[in-house]
Amino acid sequence: MARIAIDMDGVMADSTQQYINWYAARYGVQVEKASLLGKPETTGFPLEGVVRQFLYTPGFFRTKPVIPGSQEVIKALQEKHDVFIVSAAMEFPQSLSEKLAWLEDHFPFISWHNIVFCGYKNIVDADYMIDDHIKNLSTFKGEPLLFTAPHNVHVEGYKRVNTWEEVGALLL
Missing domain, CATH: 3.40.50.1000 (HAD superfamily/HAD-like)
Structure with missing residues (x-):
């Protein structure tokens, strides 16, 4: 054992799908998962830096x-x-x-x-x-x-x- x-x-x-979902809900832009390949986590979105803020937002980890x-x-x-x-x-x-x-x-x-x-x-x-x-x-x-x-x-x-x-x- x-x-x-x-x-x-x-x-x-x-986590990646959650970033994509939350970004789309807040900014109206659907980011394709393939466009994030090889990029550091929380980067690669049109507005840089905002996705990292999701980690401090109530409900992010829960959903x-x-x-x-x-x-x-x-x-x-x-x-x-x-x-x-x-x-x-x-x-x-x-x-x-x-x-x-x-x-x-x-x-x-x-x-x-x-x-x-x-x-x-x-x-x-x-x-x-x-x-x-x-x-x-x-x-x-x-x-x-x-x-x-x-x-x-x-x-x-x-x-x-x-x-x-x-x-x-x-x-x-």
Whole structure:
């Protein structure tokens, strides 16, 4: 039985789609996800800088779309492994309570015992970490799995998983 640490934003919750949705709702401009490929997260929108402000806006973390396949695969992983949701939730004040409520809504089968909110993830001790940011994977002592997101498409040097189906094929 392996211990698996799973990031939320960009891995379970679709941050990029949330940026796109919120930008369209507030500025009336639909940005295509393909236009964000290879650009740093929160950049690539016509009005630079405004998307980062969404991270400080109540409701942003609470209403993110679920990444397809994550619910089914994580539930199956829990049957075979020790699964922990590990999310940085200290930088943005409202994110902690909103992330917890989001998990309760979309992943009710995950116990609070298996949810770790932290600052830096360098304290995480697991066999695998699934994350979309290399800043979290670069110090990880287990096997890092880079979950594909627009901001990391050009990153090399990590084992990459593009979908939850690929995660399931690898770890189930």
